[in-house]
Amino acid sequence: MQFSENWLRTFVSPALDSEALGHLLTMAGLEVEEADPLAPPFSSVVVARIVETDKHPNADKLKVCKVDAGQGEPLQIVCGAPNAAAGMLVPCALVGAVLPGGFAIKAAKLRGVESFGMLCSARELGLSEDHGGLLALPEGLEVGQDVRAALGLDDIRFTIKLTPNRADCLSLAGVAREVAALTDAPLALPAIEAVAPAIDARRAIVLDAPEACPRYCGRVLRGVDARAATPEWMKQRLQASGVRAISALVDVTNYVMMELGQPLHAFDNTKLQGAIHVRHPRAGETVRLLNEQTVTPAADTLLIADEACALALAGVMGGEESGITLDTTEVFLESAFFAPAAIAGRARAFGFSSDASHRFERGVDFELARTAIERATRLILDLCGGEAGPVEDAVSPQHLPARPGVRLRPARARRVLGVDLDDDTIAALLARVHLPVRRVDGDFLVTPPSFRFDIEIEEDLIEEVARLYGYDNIPAVPPRGDLCMLERSESSRNAWDVRHLLAGRDYQEVVNFSFVDAAWERDFCANPDPIRLANPIASQMNVMRSSLIPGLAANVLVNRNRQQDRVRVFEIGRCFERKADGEPVAGFHQPLRVAALATGSAVREQWGTPARQVDFYDVKGDLEALFAPGELSFESLSHPALHPGRAATVLFQGRRVGILGELHPVWVQRYDLGSAPVAFEVDLDAVLHAALPAYREISRQPAVIRDLALVVAQEVSAARVVEVLRTAAPAIVREIGLFDVYQGKGIEPEKKSLAFRVLMQDTQRTLEDAEVEQAVEALVRQAETTLGARLRG
Incomplete structure (x- = not known):
């Protein structure tokens, strides 16, 4: 909505300058976006009449004009405008005038003829881009009068940005009502009288x-x-x-x-x-x-x-x-x-x-x-x-629209605004915007006028009181509340600890949308009936995710499209699953999970380390670092997103907490993911409740190391062997770790050799050979009894 300040002041003219008037409107909810002068600054430009024109003796396109500019004697001005003609009223810049852009007018000679001023086009006065000829002024203007006053150019054009509910201010009368209400200045809207019919001409x-x-x-x-x-x-x-x-x-x-x-x-x-x-x-x-x-x-x-x-x-x-x-x-x-x-x-x-x-x-x-x-x-x-x-x-x-009364509770208005306004003040403020107030049981009943479509509920009236009282007058009181800072236990982690740990292992955090393409949900999660969005923001984001892995795979695709083949990303976020039919409360599960994915080279390209692709065991190590010093166990897994034979269920304290594996070759090829990414996804709650590292006394006594090579069946995993050995390990056994796997000459085809390094140590004394041998024998015996293993010769 644009309007002239001068036009507005014919209806209401408060004792405010243009800047203060604009601020008043903005603070009343009628935001002033621009307040620009109708014309740029210029001076000494007057209304003039061309008395006569003669051809320039030395130039075909110039004319020598005699101009009456109200200065007594006519001025001689050389002009090149094609429309210059005797009798025209035109703007004339006198000698000494300054036009927009700082252009000063001086007496000059043009092709040998003296010129004392300049006749102006609209463009030269900054009024428009029209420069095809002189600006023809309307008849009736006084010769010699300042052009700015004659054309009303000392005016401001306001541009206000109205919210859709304030259609009543899409007019000068509406804005004038607001200004009069805000300033208590007298309002003088045009008097409109009915025109008596002079003919009997009708149309039904x-x-x-x-x-x-x-x-x-x-x-x-x-x-x-x-x-x-x-x-x-x-x-x-x-x-x-x-x-x-x-x-x-x-x-x-x-x-x-x-x-x-x-x-x-x-x-x-x-x-x-x-x-x-x-x-x-x-x-x-x-x-x-x-x-x-x-x-x-x-x-x-x-x-x-x-x-x-x-x-x-x-x-x-x-x-x-x-x-x-x-x-x-x-x-x-x-x-x-x-x-x-x-x-x-x-x-x-x-x-x-x-x-x-x-x-x-x-x-x-x-x-x-x-x-x-x-x-x-x-x-x-x-x-x-x-x-x-x-x-x-x-x-x-x-x-026709009904205008039901709206009830306003003065006590609630005071409570919402935080200002102690008495009832009479509230009633007076509302009356200023033509909202008639009637008392009903201590409350106000306000019937909105026909032009106020925005007054429908009590909050609308409270807003009116706030506007009229003045937002600047409402104190900005900060909210107060007594909060007790809870101590963060050093025995537990939070999600930021997990983020820092993964960032420290060279992963970048991403935040993906919780909704994904139904095709990705079907392929990576084998989910034929996902939770569908009623109003998706895009056709390819129409279902809620039940896993974080598809989003991480999409991050790989985006990076590969930008020639970035090494990608290491993680995300902490919610997944969404339907509750089973037998569960007591219907609805959805929304578990928080942490997932990570790595693809490309294991380390950044450098001269000191041979290049190799990241593999299952690299990511497995990163996952185990999340739970350290707690230990994870793994079982083989068949999962729609993961490679058969290169996927595992993640177990922590005997409970399934997630999955780990290389993405399925079909999806790697279909979605052009390059070298097969490796990913894990586990419950965040399990990570947060994993035990934190605890101090253990460092022994000053020498350690004893023994290597055990055990031959076991192919289907027996190294983790299972370690688990069995630990059940029989005496207190002096500190660590048992796998360091070699062998298959080949000397080993039956259905067997494999697993070599473990056993570290034994006491904090108070040096171990004797007899107790070391006794411990080793106990470990071997437990493996033979439980797993059918034999000590490799």
């Missing part, structure tokens, strides 16, 4: 869709002169409001819309046939609009039509065939109220917008239609002449 109006258009006013005017000139004051106000002047009849409808907020439309009455109908379209009906666009309106679009055809899109744009021209002598003037729901979105559906639709879809005062048509009638008769018929006012009262 039929409301075929009263729920969409409960009020429609129309009036016939005859004998108008459409070629009459629009007065300069009206042009200036329209242009300052961002509206282009077209013709007197069109300019009047735009002027009333900007002044009062009521869109109007003028039809050529001689092109209409029979009654005016406000209806929905018939099947296949089209309308050719004023913008030369032919549209086929949808069934719920409202039309203005006569007995023969559709004339206009109601509340949006008029039709070309019934539009007024410079030859129009009879006008049918329309002023109506359309329900916002009937207009909202209709213009955008056809790919354009209009000032009328912008207002109607937000809500126009349903009591304003008749007042606006009277105002427009008076202006048309004054400017274009003619005679007016009576106003036809078709109304469906039961379909």
